[in-house]
Amino acid sequence: xxxxxxxxxxxxxxxxxxxxxxxxxxxxxxxxxxxxxxxxxxxxxxxxxxxxxxxxxxxxxxxxxxxxxxxxxxxxxxxxxxxxxxxxxxxxxxxxxxxxxxxxxxxxxx
Amino acid sequence: xxxxxxxxxxxxxxxxxxxxxxxxxxxxxxxxxxxxxxxxxxxxxxxxxxxxxxxxxxxxxxxxxxxxxxxxxxxxxxxxxxxxxxxxxxxxxxxxxxxxxxxxxxxxxxxxxx
Numbered sequence: 001x002x003x004x005x006x007x008x009x010x011x012x013x014x015x016x017x018x019x020x021x022x023x024x025x026x027x028x029x030x031x032x033x034x035x036x037x038x039x040x041x042x043x044x045x046x047x048x049x050x051x052x053x054x055x056x057x058x059x060x061x062x063x064x065x066x067x068x069x070x071x072x073x074x075x076x077x078x079x080x081x082x083x084x085x086x087x088x089x090x091x092x093x094x095x096x097x098x099x100x101x102x103x104x105x106x107x108x109x110x
Numbered sequence: 111x112x113x114x115x116x117x118x119x120x121x122x123x124x125x126x127x128x129x130x131x132x133x134x135x136x137x138x139x140x141x142x143x144x145x146x147x148x149x150x151x152x153x154x155x156x157x158x159x160x161x162x163x164x165x166x167x168x169x170x171x172x173x174x175x176x177x178x179x180x181x182x183x184x185x186x187x188x189x190x191x192x193x194x195x196x197x198x199x200x201x202x203x204x205x206x207x208x209x210x211x212x213x214x215x216x217x218x219x220x221x222x223x224x
Contacts, residue, residue, distance in 0.1 A: 006123065006152075032211060043114075043201055043215035048161025089152045096211055097166065098131065 003027060004092050006101025013080055014109050021104045023090035028071070028091035030099075035064065035075050036088045038087045038103075047088075080108045082101070114216035116139060116202050122222045123192055130175045130188045131219045136223065137206030142185050144177055144214060145201040153201055153215075159185060160207065 005024045005098035013019045023033075032051060050057045050064045050073065057064045061078040077084055085108050090101045111180040115134045121191075123129050135142045140161050145153035156169045156175070161182040174192075179185040189196055199220050 034212070036215075041220075043116075043217045045183070045214060046214060049212065080219050091152070093211065095166075096143075096158060096205075097155050098143075098145075098213060099155070103150070 001101070003099040004090060004101045006090050006104060009102070010105045012107045012109065015077040015081060017080050017108070018109050019077050019084075019106055019108075021088055021090065021106075022072065023074065023092075023101050024070075024072045025052060025092050025099075026071065027092070027094065029094050033073050034068065034091050034093070034098070035062070035065070036089045036091065036100075038089065044089060063088055070079050079104075080106075081106050098102070114202055114204050115218050116200075116216040118219060119217060120220045120222075124223065125192060125194060126222050127192055128188065128190045129192060129221065130186055131200055131202075131221075132184060132186050133216060134203075135202070136186045136206075136214060139204035139206050139214075140182065141205045141207055141211070141213075142179055143184070143203040143205070144187050145203065145215075146197040147201055147218070148197075156187075182215055189221075190222075194223050197221055197223045199210030 018038045034049035035047045038044045063076040087103045091098045117132045136138045143158040144156040147153040159179040174190045178189045199218040201218045205213045
């Protein structure tokens with residue numbers, strides 16, 4: 001059973017667009033929600049993270065929106081660039097263990 | 111480089127052989143995690159250590175898998191009698207307990223079982 005459901009599976013935007021990736025979870029015991037960026041052949045890199053008592057967090061061009069009642073969270077990438085083309089994973093943590101979504105392959109066209 | 115390092119980066123082996131991977135965490139991190147990632151999927155948790163104690167193991171970690179962290183620093187993951195289904199990227203991550211448990215990943219070891 002997938003603990004964290006992520007959509008869409010793939011996303012194509014033009015440079016400057018605002019891709020949005022969505023995730024949903026069921027277990028209300030999750031206490032930390034990070035997003036990771038992964039390039040081919042590399043390990044995931046921590047991008048931004050949020051705790052469930054916060055509704056929004058912004059770091060540079062990346063914003064997480066968190067809706068605790070709906071058990072959903074999303075990643076917005078402002079002013080997307082071709083260098084943002086990568087696979088993005090949402091995750092949820094409980095007792096130190098991360099549960100990942102299946103990933104979204106983002107392509108940003110110049 | 112002060113990040114998480116893993117060795118080897120790539121390993122090709124024949125079915126039935128044993129393989130061992132090594133992970134060196136960020137030096138001050140006391141927690142160390144192993145994950146497995148197959149193509150087109152997110153990483154799946156295998157096991158984690160706090161210092162030298164192995165605190166949790168996933169049901170994915172069959173009897174053929176064993177992990178150690180003997181001195182609370184580096185860790186090894188051994189797979190005995192490899193099967194083709196073991197082909198995956200094996201990722202190691204580390205974190206500092208109490209720092210929101212932010213996990214930082216290494217580059218991974220790509221295992222191919224022929």
